[in-house]
Amino acid sequence: MSAKAEPWQTAEIAGPKKALVITKPEVAAAMIKRAKRPILIVGHLSTKTDSDTGKMIDYTIRLNKATGIPVVATAHTIREFVKQGFQPAAQMSAMDIGNRLKDPTWNGLDGKGPYDVALFMGLPYYMEFVILSGLKHFATNLKTISLDKYYDPHASWSFPNLKVEEWTQSFETIIKKLGGN
């Protein structure tokens, strides 16, 4: 699978420090389980319908239900969440949440202390790419995981470039492993 771990956008070469590849969804599930204070950042692309799957936002909600991980909805994503009767922990711009995650003194949305793992999905590829880069370089105590269907080398961990069905299957597995449904 590492052969496929090339940046999705061809030119977005990252540098020597590249994301480890999540070769199996079980690995991601285990990481999420191990996280003490995880957070999930969801961008507006999650509200778009992929050609042969439902909206990614459903996975977010199920993930939240299974784990209680607080969800930050960026841009207007929250509108879709609310429509679906789900209240994310916060609406915030992607830059704002990135900037806070970078700050080791930020005590989180609930004031209870810094997060240790940030999961990302649904941001435009290049935008997620640079925000993850900012966190990689400057948020030294944070691990980041990209749950998008694309390999994002600036994360700590990322899926490789996946086919839609591989990707949705991964979510199903992760959610199951985390005790959700």
Place this chain on the structure above:
Amino acid sequence: MSAKAEPWQTAEIAGPKKALVITKPEVAAAMIKRAKRPILIVGHLSTKTDSDTGKMIDYTIRLNKATGIPVVATAHTIREFVKQGFQPAAQMSAMDIGNRLKDPTWNGLDGKGPYDVALFMGLPYYMEFVILSGLKHFATNLKTISLDKYYDPHASWSFPNLKVEEWTQSFETIIKKLGGN
């Protein structure tokens, strides 16, 4: 082995177009055998003695003996060749041979036509890196192979980063496969 296929100098990230990894010396031997007009460029580091092996120049000579591939000695490398009683096809600066290999109308040292495969070894890593890059981008009909002990992403094919013993063993295998001794 691909996990080891990172640029030897950490920061020398190349870009999307990266050398295929020579996972087995047999592959290199086969490629050399298949080449119609190969050429071997040897830099001055080949005259240095590695801590636990002979001079790389010996391999060059044996490779030449086995295959007749013309050898271009860059910088003052030729002095060592001549000392060992071997006459390379030419002495030329690394830039000069690179510049000629780039030119599709150059008919080679013997005037008999362009080369199709260029083997490189013994240049300083970064210098070989940029010359191979020049060839990758501008010598579209040429394949390049780095025979150095380090992964050079700008070649068409390169060894991964090898231990000295792996590397020397690779040479032994290649030379044997090519009928040399």
Place this chain on the structure above:
Amino acid sequence: MAKKGLVVKVKELKTNIAVVKGLEVSIGKIVDDTWEEPEGPTPFPSMTDLRDWDFKLLQRYKPFYLPFCDVCCLCTFGKCDLSGDKRGACGLNMAAQSSRIVLLACCIGAATHTAHARHLIHHLIEKHGRNFPLDQGGLNIDIEAPVTRLVCGIRPKTLKDLEDAVEWAEEQVTHCLSATHTGQEGSNLDFESKAFHVGMADQVGMEIADLAQISVYNFPKADPEAPLVELGFGAADVKKPTILVIGHNVPSSVGIIDYLTKKKLLGKVEVVGICCTAIDLTRYSTAAKIVGPISWQLKYIRSGLADLIVVDEQCIRADALEEAQKVKTPVIASSPKNCLGLENSTDKPANELISKLVEGKVPGVLIFDPEKVGEVAVESVMAVAPKRNKFSIIPEIDEIIAAGKACSGCNECIRACPNNQPIPEAMKAAAEGNLKPFAEIFDNCVGCARCDSACPKDFPLHSFMIKAGEDKSLSEKFMMRSGRGAIQDIEIRNVGGPIVLGEIPGIVALVGCANYPDGNEAVAEIAEEFAKRRYIVVLSGCAAMSAAMVKDEEGKTIYEKYPGGFEAGGVLNVGSCVANPHIAGAAIKVASIFAKRNIRANYEEIADYIHNRVGAVGLAWGAMSQKAASIAAGFWRLGVPVIVGPHGSKYRRMLLGRKDKKEDWYVYDARTGDKVYTGPTPEHLFTTAETKEEAIVMIAKLCMRPNDTTKGRSMKLTHYIDLHKRYYGVMPDDVHLYVRNKMDIPITMKPEVLKILEEKNWKETRIPDPTLLKRMIRKRG
């Protein structure tokens, strides 16, 4: 160029003129004794003169770095891995490197405008003399060149006066660029300050370029009713010989119009333009038509409609010559900055060049003389057009179907596409004769042709899109208001109060390039959202064009629906990129005209004024270039927040406030000297909006200022809350930060807002006379 230099010069003249040998004297710098306004502290400021101000802003709006790459490759010590806490061979770390790249981009941007100004002024002086008077709006404008007054402390009256300012700007570019050298600046914050500085110089460079061209070419002069001009593929009658002009520096295009006029050929030859030259040409002559912004270059060239192309400088595709050759369109290059490898034929007889071009002996010629460009272009195009017969390389449908069938689905195209357009899927559909997906891609495509380049089968994918979008695009024709130039003093007089008090809820400036994530429409939609709400909507450059490219049911564009005045609900196109300083200038003039502040060389005070009082926000939705970076930097230093679209996240760093840190949002009350909490107004100095919806809500929020009256604040809050609910579906969770006292609360929203205030433990604060500058305190507490 230090002020001391000026003084010494004058002194020396008086004392030494008679004894100096081998020297002659010339008319030198202006020492404007007739200007009653006293000179402020920073005429022709040096690179560090405003550093303290920058550090104030940077203290509140801290950089969030977004490295684009782990390494630095700027010198041969490198590449250096700067990941984590590593340092490069020169000792640099990633924070400093990231801001260094920002500075570098801003230097390139500022150099571009300044060099543009220099070439333009040089040309105009050569043609019209150094004493040609500057005129930006006749009697309607007393404060012309507000940026130059503010920054340099001079009042330029004639073309030659602009040289002082351009020289100063060149010096600043050189100093700031020098700081990017390996082993110079070591502090990220100082890199930032220098980026601000060169951005400020950029504003001067732009202002004088536009001032010069408005004056000499008699462009609309601060005219709210600048003419409506045609824009779009369908605007020109392409059955006629058609000249396409691309770029930013208008003299050679003016040469074309002048020659057509002289030869009475206007109307026989179409002149269409792309990018800012297009805007500026319509400011010169409404006979010219606009194709569209930068993203339309390939579409138009490949369509074969242009029979001759004239490129000047900036925003020109580097492969314009190669693409033009494919459709047998000759090219005239006309700028020293973009010579395209062509032989310099400036001194060759026009006839020789015309016949070379017409006979296709050369793909193009290089001519630096704008008048000769005019002659050669016009004479050539008339002979070329019948021969070319609109030769195009847009493929036929069967060719696309065949390609669709041969496509391997390798994904190289989509992986090359900056907007991740589903080309492989479109190819599948095309294989079955369905071009609809390609037509959809056409709408979201920025015309970069990276997909073409990437396809291992060499399919001209961008041409497929053009074909698929052809029916719609060929007939497209929109009305745009031509660039009006500056804002009149009287307009400022009318709106200054309402702006500063917050009663006009904001000035929204939509500027910059067309690197949009999803089509032109967003800009038009955003503009209209705010025009409807009676903000002042100001546009320039590619954004001004994009905003024209949406019609309502009646077929009207926003320029036809909204007035062109600087007034509540106005939609103004100030002009090309170099017209941007009219926007900053309007804010400066508010300080001068409404608040009677001195602006002469008084940068810090005025920036402080604008930052705390003028609810202006810039949105560069498709910001792409280094120029956009320096334009933004010019606004940052003035304290005006700038939002970029998602691609703008690649600019390497944002300047973000933290509304959750109360301590960051105190100002001095100039009346008492007290420190007063004002809430996060404005919250950010530079940030990215992920979607147009987010941009809209952000703009509304970033228009709030500490100085807002309760009436003003309640209006601003109304819009913010309303837009938040509309686009996000929920109440904002931060309204309590913007309510100073209950009178700030929009009446209609009172119950829900009060509920939030209660939840959040809100406490009343007072409305100060806000300033960040201790020295502005009138009476010490």
Place this chain on the structure above:
Amino acid sequence: MAKKGLVVKVKELKTNIAVVKGLEVSIGKIVDDTWEEPEGPTPFPSMTDLRDWDFKLLQRYKPFYLPFCDVCCLCTFGKCDLSGDKRGACGLNMAAQSSRIVLLACCIGAATHTAHARHLIHHLIEKHGRNFPLDQGGLNIDIEAPVTRLVCGIRPKTLKDLEDAVEWAEEQVTHCLSATHTGQEGSNLDFESKAFHVGMADQVGMEIADLAQISVYNFPKADPEAPLVELGFGAADVKKPTILVIGHNVPSSVGIIDYLTKKKLLGKVEVVGICCTAIDLTRYSTAAKIVGPISWQLKYIRSGLADLIVVDEQCIRADALEEAQKVKTPVIASSPKNCLGLENSTDKPANELISKLVEGKVPGVLIFDPEKVGEVAVESVMAVAPKRNKFSIIPEIDEIIAAGKACSGCNECIRACPNNQPIPEAMKAAAEGNLKPFAEIFDNCVGCARCDSACPKDFPLHSFMIKAGEDKSLSEKFMMRSGRGAIQDIEIRNVGGPIVLGEIPGIVALVGCANYPDGNEAVAEIAEEFAKRRYIVVLSGCAAMSAAMVKDEEGKTIYEKYPGGFEAGGVLNVGSCVANPHIAGAAIKVASIFAKRNIRANYEEIADYIHNRVGAVGLAWGAMSQKAASIAAGFWRLGVPVIVGPHGSKYRRMLLGRKDKKEDWYVYDARTGDKVYTGPTPEHLFTTAETKEEAIVMIAKLCMRPNDTTKGRSMKLTHYIDLHKRYYGVMPDDVHLYVRNKMDIPITMKPEVLKILEEKNWKETRIPDPTLLKRMIRKRG
């Protein structure tokens, strides 16, 4: 700054002075009517005025591009994959991108020197007035400022005259930088031409900087016997309070010496320097000592020997402040270009600053006033020194042994090392108490500390090397000749003929930074090789320092063994980096003094002259910086070949001739107009030497010129063949290309050369009066 501008200015003055209101006149540009030399065609040339000349050179010396990365990341359209035949979103291809990066580097380099000149001149004018006379060598120099004369067409006499040149240079930097903007220049060759142009501007910037400081500070004035000064760790008596100055812009260091002198403390406080400020300070006062080139910064700082550090601008580690803090050394920053984030304390009382520094309340202060720097530095260092007690962070041996044992052998350090130094092996040895391998690494180390950064165990590896090399380095002390400045007219008169006729086999210029692949020694060795052979060896900057760092058996450095005159076998240090134009200037003066060519604004003719006749070669063995790139570009345009060491291959492109293409090597014979084959003389304009051996042989070869007399050529061939045999062990295989007729053959080598000529089917050619310029033909064939 067009010449037209000048003329108009004067005209206007004469006609309008009485009627212009609100203006005052000032002493303006020089219109030098007393200069009998007629003005050439290109005074203050524009970006394209010399493009034809560039294209001539580029036709012969074609770019070989060496991309450092497959992508372009210069705008937010990107990143763009440019591999293979792909184009970026702006249409750019890899060839254009590569030369664009070259241009960008040259712009940064030229900006750095020009901004340096600007700050220096500004400061000197402020202190000494605008009429301070320039003096570069008294009666020994009539042609002062040869580069400025050649390029700008002016003869600067006083400080103020330099402003015209610096303004012109700033304009050129701005124009050229603007061409790097996305969507500007599209042709790789035009990018190259612009790089040449800004390189030429750089030469002007440097020349005027050095001219100003020589004149005002009374540096050695073209003095072949400039004093010998001490260099090395052991040069200073570090028991005394020690101030370390780092950088390039000498005023603040002068401030220190002046204050010491005033307070009679000279001798009580040591002032040692790194980089060019060090060289320039010894030109000011032989009381100053030199530590070494740029690569010695960390070594010295960490050793703790400096009790106070003053940094000005350029070549300063970005982490100087952090590193200094580790050894409790306070820092004074003194340049607007390098503010290090410190508070600007220029206007604070000296006492306050001194006590802050002494008490360690701040890590450093920022002071722009050089005199205040002098006071604060001296007063602080005397109080700080006893407190610090030479506190150092160089580890003890047991610490190194422990680290060696804990090393995981992960190779991160060696993979970070630009010179691939075997640190993991050294760690293994260290674990066993053997520090020898570390001592060897110390010799080959450029002091970048990337190994430190990379080590996941955070071992201070560079400090381990310093410890291991300590015994040797601490005692090191060498003699270097201080920078002499320009070359005297009389020296040129003596050697002009021998150079042009080829009887002095060449001028070898060793310049640039210390990014060496294997230690300092190479430079000294190369210099001596050519000095022995009676070439003229000229040095500057870090190379001049490195050349001093080898002693012979008698303990003498080359500066002690060879004369300092511009003569056969001379070894000259011209000075710091900005002294480089004295080298170009010497070549220009050969054309002027020996050949009586006009040089005023006559660039093309003189470059053609130099290219064809003056056997000068530049070697930048450790070239690292953007400044080195622009310096090289200045030489390229003059037609002088430049060789870089292996790290220089990372400059992205070479300019290589093809000796196997006979058609490339024709010149006009100015006497007849015939085209004459001259052989590849010189073969390259820019190339990389892989090893010092190769550099030596290349230099000898690249010294040949078409104009060589048979006597000259036979001498040059002697050296070439001799060196080739010595270093390569064989005869060169291309001698036949350099023999025009049999008299060219070195007598002692006749048989072997003749044999080759026979083998190669050699034919006699004639020796022309060579020129590449058609217009120089005196009589048409």
